[in-house]
Amino acid sequence: MERITFGVLGPVVAWDGAGGVLALKGPRHRAVLARLITARRRVVPVARLVTDLWDDPGPGAVGAVQTFVAALRRVLEPDRPARAPARLLVTEGPGYALRAAPGSVDAWRFEEAVVGAAQLPPAQALQQLEEALELWRGPAYAGFADEDWARGECARLTELRLRAVEQRAQARLDLGRAPETVPDLDAHVAGHPWREDGWRLLALALYRAGRQADALDALRRARAMLAGQLGVDPGPELRRLERDILTQDPRLDLPAGPSSAAGRLWSRVATDFDRTVAAGARARLESTVGLVRNLAVTGGGGLRAAGEHRLAAVAAAEESGDPELTARVIGAYDVPAIWTRSDDPEQAGRIVAAAERTLAALPDDGAHEAARCRLLATIALEMRGTRSPRGPRAAHEAEELARGLDDPTLLAFALNGAFMQSCTRAGLAARRDAIGAELVELAARHGLENFEVLGRLIRMQARSALGDFPAADAHAAAADRLAERHERPLVGVFTQWYGALRPAAAGRTREAEAVYEVAAAGLPAAGMPGVESGLLPLTRLSLRLAGAGTGFRQAAEHIDPDADWGPYRPWIEPYIRLREGDRTAALASLHAAPEPPADLLYEALCCVQAAVALDLGDRTTLTRLHTSLSPAAGELAGAGSGLLTFGPVARWLAALRQALA
Numbered sequence: 001m002e003r004i005t006f007g008v009l010g011p012v013v014a015w016d017g018a019g020g021v022l023a024l025k026g027p028r029h030r031a032v033l034a035r036l037i038t039a040r041r042r043v044v045p046v047a048r049l050v051t052d053l054w055d056d057p058g059p060g061a062v063g064a065v066q067t068f069v070a071a072l073r074r075v076l077e078p079d080r081p082a083r084a085p086a087r088l089l090v091t092e093g094p095g096y097a098l099r100a101a102p103g104s105v106d107a108w109r110f111e112e113a114v115v116g117a118a119q120l121p122p123a124q125a126l127q128q129l130e131e132a133l134e135l136w137r138g139p140a141y142a143g144f145a146d147e148d149w150a151r152g153e154c155a156r157l158t159e160l161r162l163r164a165v166e167q168r169a170q171a172r173l174d175l176g177r178a179p180e181t182v183p184d185l186d187a188h189v190a191g192h193p194w195r196e197d198g199w200r201l202l203a204l205a206l207y208r209a210g211r212q213a214d215a216l217d218a219l220r221r222a223r224a225m226l227a228g229q230l231g232v233d234p235g236p237e238l239r240r241l242e243r244d245i246l247t248q249d250p251r252l253d254l255p256a257g258p259s260s261a262a263g264r265l266w267s268r269v270a271t272d273f274d275r276t277v278a279a280g281a282r283a284r285l286e287s288t289v290g291l292v293r294n295l296a297v298t299g300g301g302g303l304r305a306a307g308e309h310r311l312a313a314v315a316a317a318e319e320s321g322d323p324e325l326t327a328r329v330i331g332a333y334d335v336p337a338i339w340t341r342s343d344d345p346e347q348a349g350r351i352v353a354a355a356e357r358t359l360a361a362l363p364d365d366g367a368h369e370a371a372r373c374r375l376l377a378t379i380a381l382e383m384r385g386t387r388s389p390r391g392p393r394a395a396h397e398a399e400e401l402a403r404g405l406d407d408p409t410l411l412a413f414a415l416n417g418a419f420m421q422s423c424t425r426a427g428l429a430a431r432r433d434a435i436g437a438e439l440v441e442l443a444a445r446h447g448l449e450n451f452e453v454l455g456r457l458i459r460m461q462a463r464s465a466l467g468d469f470p471a472a473d474a475h476a477a478a479a480d481r482l483a484e485r486h487e488r489p490l491v492g493v494f495t496q497w498y499g500a501l502r503p504a505a506a507g508r509t510r511e512a513e514a515v516y517e518v519a520a521a522g523l524p525a526a527g528m529p530g531v532e533s534g535l536l537p538l539t540r541l542s543l544r545l546a547g548a549g550t551g552f553r554q555a556a557e558h559i560d561p562d563a564d565w566g567p568y569r570p571w572i573e574p575y576i577r578l579r580e581g582d583r584t585a586a587l588a589s590l591h592a593a594p595e596p597p598a599d600l601l602y603e604a605l606c607c608v609q610a611a612v613a614l615d616l617g618d619r620t621t622l623t624r625l626h627t628s629l630s631p632a633a634g635e636l637a638g639a640g641s642g643l644l645t646f647g648p649v650a651r652w653l654a655a656l657r658q659a660l661a
Contacts, residue, residue: 003564004076005104008037009157010137012144014076022075022289026055027143029116034070034144036098037105038153045095050127052149052602069096073294085580087562101564103524106135114164116525122174124489127302128525129168136161161194169201171449175255178208180286193225196235197301207245207252215245228451250318261281282325289313289332296452297488303343303527311347314354323361330355331374334413336454338461338494340423341385341567343530348382355379373401373410374625383600387424388461395421408442412451415439419458423598426649427631429640433462436475453482457642461600463545464501465632465640472498472642482492493519493526497643500539505636505645509543516540534566539644540571542604548649571605574612587616603629604638607646613660624657 026494089445113132140164296306317329376398382389418474439455456479463472483491500515596605
């Protein structure tokens with residue numbers, strides 16, 4: 001099912017998977033949708049919908065609601081077969097529920113981002129808050145804000161937005177960017193003069209910008225407004241700030257620690273670079289790629305932004321008509337990658353196409369082998385999870401070139417490409433472990449901390465697949481230490497999920513479920529849709545099947561057909577058909593599902609298919625899966641992801657052999 005997203009931070013709207021606006025018809029249709037969104041996936045009884053939509057409902061109100069719901073379903077699920085149950089806007093008990101995925105409503109994403117930003121360092125918090133505030137297109141639930149059912153949610157979201165503006169200002173002040181903070185805070189207090197924290201931040205920004213008199217004037221204006229309109233005196237924080245400004249208390253100054261020194265240095269260098277380097281100079285483009293590469297490892301917002309800027313940089317380089325420059329721009333993005341499914345397959349395809357064009361255009365004179373190596377490694381990385389022969393071939397060529405050039409950074413990049421192409425069949429955990437071991441040794445010897453982190457995570461995954469959890473624990477702990485030392489927050493995403501895999505592999509299902517829920521809550525902010533999409537429902541299924549003796553029946557009741565299964569939906573469809581009692585459709589869905597992608601969840605998805613094939617007694621699929629899984633007989637299915645497991649592959653093979661016998 002195509003992922004639909006919803007917007008309520010402005011006029012109520014729905015978008016299709018390509019970002020196109022869906023035609024929701026009239027205001028009553030939008031009202032029904034908005035009311036269901038406020039319920040946050042819970043059921044709203046029809047009687048409540050009638051009461052909320054009409055001041056004086058007539059006898060046809062219930063039928064009208066049913067008509068609105070039917071029209072919405074046609075828009076939200078246009079490809080749903082006739083008489084097939086709805087998966088998004090569902091009928092349940094006495095009413096309806098919108099089973100929107102956790103990240104599919106802009107207000108929910110906004111709230112999660114603002115709450116999460118409070119726990120981040122200033123630079124990451126600022127990036128996350130700016131992205132969150134960009135989600136607003138107007139007043140929340142525009143057109144329905146005065147309705148009783150929307151009033152409370154609108155007030156809550158508006159308050160959260162004001163808090164986000166103030167958090168953003170505080171982050172800018174913490175980064176030493178007081179002058180640029182003043183205009184936004186001026187506008188903020190003008191529109192919301194009763195917010196004392198806004199006045200405090202404005203006065204502090206003015207003081208740190210060297211405008212002491214203006215800071216005191218701002219505090220006097222705040223005092224006059226509070227006394228004149230609300231009849232109250234300023235609170236203790238404003239009174240204390242006024243006293244501190246008058247005495248020029250040194251505590252008001254930004255601490256002269258490394259972060260502020262670095263901030264001042266950054267500003268000076270950026271200003272000088274902008275003044276002295278010509279606008280069209282190639283040095284600007286190559287310097288930009290270096291920044292983009294560093295941006296990608298700073299956190300979720302940075303990773304998303306880096307992807308956009310990277311593609312723009314490649315396009316700009318190609319426009320120059322210089323293949324050597326383009327090769328440097330493409331190859332400079334040697335950001336270590338651990339997940340073998342692309343976050344943006346379309347963008348990956350465009351990068352691969354540009355790399356192939358550049359390879360063909362480079363002079364074949366032996367002087368560009370390093371550039372060729374980087375382009376080939378890029379192709380191997382970006383073709384991860386696909387079954388094109390080009391990916392493994394590019395990885396092999398890049399590794400051979402790198403070993404001949406005796407360049408440790410180049411070899412680390414090429415090994416990353418080899419890792420990405422090491423999931424072409426089951427049972428390759430030992431091969432990945434060897435790649436990880438070489439990366440750790442190489443990176444430690446040459447100070448390549450990003451690739452040392454990568455090597456540790458690869459070994460954490462591989463040792464998990466091989467059932468060696470003491471070694472996996474050690475590599476996870478080492479990765480966390482490196483991440484803390486070098487400020488690599490995305491590492492924690494994988495080590496936290498590994499923390500849920502540990503009790504799952506030990507059969508402690510309830511403990512694993514709780515840790516998985518916590519880990520999943522942090523994924524939307526990580527900026528890795530290739531990891532996030534469909535993962536939580538898949539982990540829930542893994543916990544059931546790993547403990548169900550490979551029997552489908554014990555796990556069937558836990559299948560949620562309305563969950564966001566993301567890219568795993570084709571392998572879940574047979575379960576949904578079986579849950580509905582249609583064994584013929586289940587068998588057809590089983591045969592229609594493609595071979596699982598060449599990624600770290602290959603064995604896991606084979607086991608997902610095996611459970612249904614065992615229930616249906618489908619010998620064709622049973623034989624195929626036995627052949628596919630046999631090379632991994634000594635591994636834990638799915639544990640090579642470092643995220644989940646379906647239990648020992650040997651147990652699944654035994655069940656398959658028994659069924660075939």
